[in-house]
Amino acid sequence: MARILTGIQSSGKPHLGNILGAMKPAIDLSNDPQNESFFFIADLHSLITIKDPQTRIDNTNAVAAAWLACGFNTEQNTFYRQSRIPEVCEMNWYLNCFAPFPMLANAHSFKDKSDRLSDVNAGLFTYPVLMACDILMYDANVVPVGKDQRQHLEITRDIANAFNNQYGEETFVIPEAQIGKEVMTIPGIDGQKMSKTYANTIDIFQADKPLRKNIMKIVTDSTPLEEPKDPDNDITFSLYSILADENQVEEMRQNYLGGNYGYGHAKQALYELILEKFAKERETYNYYMENPDLLEKELVKGEEKARVVAKDVLKRVKSTLGFI
Ligand code: TRP
Secondary structure: OEEEEEEEEOOOOOOHHHHHHHHHHHHHHHOOOOEEEEEEEEHHHHOOOOOOHHHHHHHHHHHHHHHHHOOOOOOOOEEEEHHHOOHHHHHHHHHHOOOOHHHHHOOHHHHOOHHHHHHOOHHHHOHHHHHHHHHHOOOOOEEEEOHHHHHHHHHHHHHHHHHHHHHOOOOOOOOEEEEOOOOOOOEOOOOOEOOHHHOOOOOOOOOHHHHHHHHHOOOOOOOOOOOOOOHHHOHHHHHHHHHOOHHHHHHHHHHHHHOOOOHHHHHHHHHHHHHHHOHHHHHHHHHHHHOHHHHHHHHHHHHHHHHHHHHHHHHHHHHHHOOO
16 A cells, blocks of 8 residues: 655646646545555745735635545545645654755755745745654655655655665655656646646636636737638647547547638637536536635645544654654
């Protein structure tokens, strides 16, 4: 049996790119009865950037509701908010003392911002250490993440190996990264990779009208309605092909090539496909967002389970370090 663990920062609302790139693949892994999964919302990490409590709470609930909407089974697995297991903060101190400065200074999460050091807080600098704690605290074997997190997993493994070697015992389980294949990069409405940073996301949980409005904003060229269009150089077509079945894609391809089919038609088809394809997810998401007490109940249930494991591992670490 493998223990799978992954987290998503609550620094924004989950979008189509997060769902297809991270959440659905992780949930597929969690559905294998051979696995036991720990999925959490990294709300402590989001404090690095989000200082307003209500915004953070709203985002945390949105990410939690999205996990449930995408089908995460909380009976068989463990579902929690990072902040509700405060043992992770204690562990964070211990592991900070095992994280060499140059290693942290070399982490992308810090390096990308290091040209404006006045904007860097210590939380950002030690971000990878808290992430290592998230993983090591639960004896995780496999950590499914996007390739942008590869370096953080290396740091986690380095810290764990250094600790184990220094004390000559197996305090930590060494985790393996499972880097998402990302065969498809999900384009945003401007054609760049879909990302909160570029403000080009599609929120599949949005109400019908704003969702449609957003899809109508997808950037196109100015080929007139009557003329044939190139499906292979069009954002709407790429998004449609990621979601639609083969026949639907072929039909839209012929429409593009045949002319008298406008980008507006294609966008309308994409909008309807999203409504249809994610009908169940949209319903579940809204159900939890409208019933935060039920969402809370799901999380508290998981947090009780998670805390038992975290306490146990923390005890192991403290005893190794001579604090017990
Ligand atoms: N750093 C991850 C991200 O931004 C989120 C995260 C925090 C995480 N702790 C983790 C992912 C532990 C996997 C395991 O996407």
